[in-house]
Amino acid sequence: MSSFGEPIDGIRVDANALLGWTADIIRRLRTPDDVAQDVAEVLVAADLRGIASHGTFRLPVYASLAEAGVIATTARPSRDGGTPVLSRWDAADGWGPHAGRVLMDDAIERALDLGLAASLARRASHFGIAGWYSIRAASRGLIGMTMTNASPLVAPTRSRKRLLGTNPIAVAAPAGRFGTFVLDMATSAVTWGRVLVADRRGQEVEPGVAIDEEGWSSTVPSRVLTSGALLPLGGTEATAGYKGYGLAMLVDVLTGVLAGANFGTRVVPFSTTAGPSNLGQLFLAIDPALAGDDGFETRMEALCEELVNAPLAPDAPGPVLIPGQPEAQLEAERRRDGIPFEPTDVEALVRLGERLRAPFPEPMPGPGSSAATGSTQPLAQEAR
C-alpha cells in the first residue's frame, strides 16, 4: 500500500515539471489535450497543498481505470436537464477533474449574472480534491461550494457497517489580504488516508474515530482497514457523532440522490475496475457583489483579523489559523522548493512513465533542507 501521508525522507520534484509530465501521462491514456490538462492541474494542486492522498500518487490507479474503460477518457460532460439556475449534467463517466472544472466554470458564469447558480453531475468520476473547484470560484471573487459523494467507508451512528462515503464539503471565499478562506473537509472524523498512514508507521489512531468489524471502537489501524469503518465527524453518539452522520447523509442527498446518481452503498469504490462509480456532485457559486451589500471582502478581513489575533489556549501549538491558510502556505513553499515524494511512490510513478513512454521528471538537486518545514501543517485538512 502506498503513501497517503507527508513524506518523511523523499525526493523533490519541480511542480511545473510534474504538471507537464502528469498531463502527458493522461494524454497517453487517449485523453484529449484540454481534458488532460484539467486532470493534471487538479492532481498536482493536491500535491502542492499537502493532500498527497489525492495527488499524482494516484496516477497508477487512474491509469488502470482508464485502460479498463471504467473512465471514458474522451467523454465530455453535457447538460441533460435542470434549469438555468440549477443545471444537471451527464458527466458520462469521463475524467472527474475535467467535468468538475467545466461544471464549476459554468456555475461561475451563471452566478455572475444571476447572483447564485449551481451545477449537478451524475455519472461523475472521482474528481480529486473538492477544494480545487471552490477555490476556482473564489479566484473569480465568488463563494464556491463543492460536494461529492464517495464509496462507503463510514458507519452511521449506532451501526457497524460502512454505509456512507467520507462525502466531503468544500467551501471557499475570497478574504482580501487573508487570501482565501477554504474549508475542505471530509464529513468523517478522520480520513481513510490517516488510518493507512498509521498502519504503515505502526501507530494507533485516536480513540473514537473508527470501529472494528464488530462495531467496537478501535485504535488499531489493521482492524479498521480490513473490515471496520470510520466514524462520522464528532465520533461516537456521546460526542455528537450523529451530526457528522447527518452531514455525510446531507452530502449524499444533495449529490447522489438529487442528481439521480448512485448513493449510499450503491457507489462503486474508486479503486476497482468493476464499473464506473456514477458519483453525484454539486458545484455552487455565489456572487457576493450581487448579494445586496458591498464590501464582502472587507468584512471577511475583519472577521479573519479577529480570529488570527485571538488569545490562545495554553496548549495551542500556534496561532489560530484561517481554514485554508496552512495549505496556501505549503503551496507557496512547494512551488518554490518542489513537491516531496516517498521513494516507493516515486518508483511506481517511474514505472508508469516507463510503461507509457513518458519518463518521470528528474528529482530536484540538493538535500532540500527547507523541505522539513513544509511538513508542519497542523490544521491541513487531509481530505477524504
Add this chain to the structure above:
Amino acid sequence: MSSFGEPIDGIRVDANALLGWTADIIRRLRTPDDVAQDVAEVLVAADLRGIASHGTFRLPVYASLAEAGVIATTARPSRDGGTPVLSRWDAADGWGPHAGRVLMDDAIERALDLGLAASLARRASHFGIAGWYSIRAASRGLIGMTMTNASPLVAPTRSRKRLLGTNPIAVAAPAGRFGTFVLDMATSAVTWGRVLVADRRGQEVEPGVAIDEEGWSSTVPSRVLTSGALLPLGGTEATAGYKGYGLAMLVDVLTGVLAGANFGTRVVPFSTTAGPSNLGQLFLAIDPALAGDDGFETRMEALCEELVNAPLAPDAPGPVLIPGQPEAQLEAERRRDGIPFEPTDVEALVRLGERLRAPFPEPMPGPGSSAATGSTQPLAQEAR
C-alpha cells in the same frame, strides 16, 4: 436560570392551547395578528420537537426585548437588494420567526419556478429553531436549507475566547414513507443549553466539548458558563475540532458577512436589551422535481431503508435513526399527550400571562403516565 432540558417531573399543556396563548402574548406586545401567529408557531414547534431551549420557555425574554424596543414588533421584512435568485432582505429588527417564514416562503415560491432560490436577511432577530424553516420547504416537496449566525459562545480551535456563535445549519428534505430528513445542528460540539442543564443537575459535561477561562479543557459547567467557551463540533484539534470551527465560520460567512449584517463578536447577545442583534440569515430552497431527475423521494426511501436496517454496533442503544426521526416521533406524542414543562418555567409563564392579562392555559389533567416515554430522544438535536 431556567430550564433547557427535558422536564423530569412537570405539568403538561395542550399544544393547541399553548399555541393560542403564545400568539395572544405576542399580540399583547403590540404585534400584528399574522406576525404573532408566526412567532407562536415556531416557538411551539420547538416545544413539540423537544428543543425546549428554543420554545415558549423563552417568552419572558422575548417580552422584555419587545418592551425595550429591541425587537421592532410591528416591523415587516422588505426586499432591499440582490437578484431574483438570491434576494436580500432588510428584516428591520422585527420578530425573527415572521421574517424567517416570509423569506423562506419567498425562496420556496421562486425555487418552484427557478429550481433553486435563496433569501438573505440582514438586521434579523433570533428566529427560534432553524429546522422549522427547512421543514417548511420539505413540506412543499422541496429541499430546504437554513443558516443563522448567533452571538459568540464558541472558541475557534487553539483559542480560549468566544469568537463565533453556535451557528446552526438546518437542512430538510422529503423522504417519502420515512417522513422528513431533518438535520438541525449547532456547529458546536454541544449546545449551551446542555451545559446549563448539567450545571443545574450537578453533573459534568463530556470531556473535550468545552473549555474554561484559561483555555483548558473543562468538564465543570460553572467554569464554562462564567467565562469559558464551547468547543466546535469535533472537539479539540486532535479530534478534528477545526472542522467544526470551519463550519461555524462558514455559516458566519454565508449569513452575517454575505448579508452585510453583524458577524463574529459584533453579534449582540440575544438575552440583552443593549440593542438589536442584527443577525444574518440564509434561507435556500431546491426543487428536486426541477433538478433533472425524477423519483427523488423514491431514492430518499432507498437510502433511508438501507440506513435504518443497518447491522448495529454492540453498544448501540437502538436502531440507526434518520436525522429528524426522533423529533418527529416526539412531536406526534406531544400533540396527543401535551407538552411537558418544569414547574419553575411554568411559574415564569404564568406570571407573564398575569402581567399581560392573558392567563396561561390550564394544565392537562391526569398523571400523564405516557409522559415518560417522550423523554427518550437519544439523537434529538437539541440545537444551539
